[in-house]
Amino acid sequence: MGNVLLQYLTVLILTAFVGTEIIAKVPSILHTPLMSGSNAIHGVILVGSMLILGGATSNLQEVLGFLAVILATLNVVGGFVVTDRMLEMFKPRAKPTAPTSDEVTK
Amino acid sequence: MSRETLIDLLYLFSATTFILALKGLGSPKHARRGNMVAAFGMLVAVVATFFKYVDGHSLHHVWMILLAMFIGVIIAVPTARFVKMTAMPQLVAIFNGVGGGAASLVSLTEFIHVKSTHPATYVILEVLLGVLIGTVSFAGSAVAFAKLQELMTGRPVTYPGQQVINAIVGLAAVVLIVTILVTASTPLLWVLLALSFVLGVIFVLPIGGADVPVLISLLNAFTGLAVAASGFTLGSNLLIVAGVLVGASGILLTRLMSKAMGRSLSNVLFSAFGSVVTASGATTRDDGRSVRSGTPEDIAILLGFASRVVIIPGYGLAVAQGQHVLRELAELLEAKGIEVFYAIHPVAGRMPGHMNVLLAEANVPYEQLLEMDEANSELATADVALVVGANDTVNPAANDDPSSPIYGMPIIHADLAENVVFLKRSMRPGFAGIENDLLYNPKTTLVFGDAKDTLTKMVAAVKAN
DSSP: OHHHHHHHHHHHHHHHHHHHHHHHTSOGGGHHHHHHHHHHHGGGHHHHHHHHHHTOOSHHHHHHHHHHHHHHHHHHHHHHHHHHHHHHHOOOOOOTTOOOTTOOOO | OOHHHHHHHHHHHHHHHHHHHHHHTTSHHHHHHHHHHHHHHHHHHHHHHTTOEETTEEOSOHHHHHHHHHHHHHHHHHHHHHSOGGGHHHHHHHHHHHHHHHHHHHHHHHHHHHGGGOOOHHHHHHHHHHHHHHHHHHHHHHHHHHHHTTSSOSSOOOOTTHHHHHHHHHHHHHHHHHHHHHHOOHHHHHHHHHHHHHHHHHHHTTOOGGGHHHHHHHHHHHHHHHHHHHHHHHTOHHHHHHHHHHHHHHHHHHHHHHHHTTSOHHHHHHSOTTSSOOOOOOSBOTTSOBOOBOOHHHHHHHHHTOSEEEEEEOHHHHHTTOHHHHHHHHHHHHHTTOEEEEEEOTTSSSSTTHHHHHHHHTTOOGGGEEEHHHHHHHHTTOSEEEEESOOGGGOTHHHHOTTSTTTTOOOOOGGGSSEEEEEESSSOOOTTOOOOGGGGSTTEEEEESOHHHHHHHHHHHHHHO
């Protein structure tokens, strides 16, 4: 038992350092997508919610698990969709023969 | 290879895609692809989970799982697709909150599930932390949503004895946790759930609208940590990796945002900043100095003679929906051979980096968006600093008036430019409620009116010249 806990703690510590290193490199211009993107990533709780509902042995557990799956799906799907929508908007400067200001591609 | 090993390998693949996605956010060029990679990784993890065994049998209730997912997708996709970019902070808050809620429910249900097997104390501790942090995040995000959506006042909500009450509720939660650790009592766990909810609400109430960028980052970190706690309980490395990544990102952003406000995190969270308005909002001050105002046409001429213009947008620009007109003005100036940059303060907007997204939506190329430090070195050689809907972020008092509530906040040095132009709705002070000396500076011109109207008039005038 103790060994399992130690293994999880190892993962936790190493991830904390890797995460901090990578995230410190994100420029402030992308901080909003970083937030919504990381938001989508913690939507992985959907996997946990599925396991809870899939292993439910009483009505109470079923109800709680069902709710958890709905909430987690909202989190994961909404998070990825909205991040994609935001990142789509970040464009480099148009080529010199750029169309005039009136073109709006939406 | 056994089924379980294969699934664990797929989980490892997903965890890797999450890290790659965060790495992709290092530049706007690769960011979108990174997000798609992570979405694919998530899909792989979810599909793999359908084949997992729980307690020695394959997943029960598969149809219920699919139904719940279907409901989630039906609500999430349209919401995420059609919400306005100004409403992004609310949306992020609510998606964050539901994630925290899910994490809390997962921990709670797992406790009920394994209770009969007399789990070890550390398992109970993981459950309790998951329930506590997840629920605080859920309730806190809900209140933050209500504040941002203006369902309630954006000003700090305070009442007598607030700090004491908060401390008592916090302490009660700690006592409850210790009690449950000893007794493993399920009813008490429900009490903890309710108490955590209350804690989340009263924790967020005294935090004002301008401090929400810090709050949202912190709640994001909370949900990440709650997910990591659930990962410990369920024995899932994937959940631990994802949760800790988000936790690290949230904590880092929280620190960056408090630093950008020049205040400590505890000051942001507990001081009910912005509940008192101190400035008068008059055009003439007690010492007789008054502001100089101009017309949009005056400014158009001033801009026409400039060779370098730095635009400093604030949230007021977004409120007036003036981003597109502003970009049009910038393009017109560039066509005349004038250099144009946008100087973005880290806390401009209602969440970290919000202003960048709002300008990107208006098709401003990202090369033109300068971070504060870069912008300040450009401003020294700028002919005009055009401040649109910003106030506190260019207030020199943050630098040289130790008595000012925003003293210590890093600012954009609009005052370094040859000329300063403020587009303002009125003399009303900014969100922090502080008088801005720069408005009375001899090189400053104010144009009163709705930012969008003023900008439209300026565009017309620049075209005519």
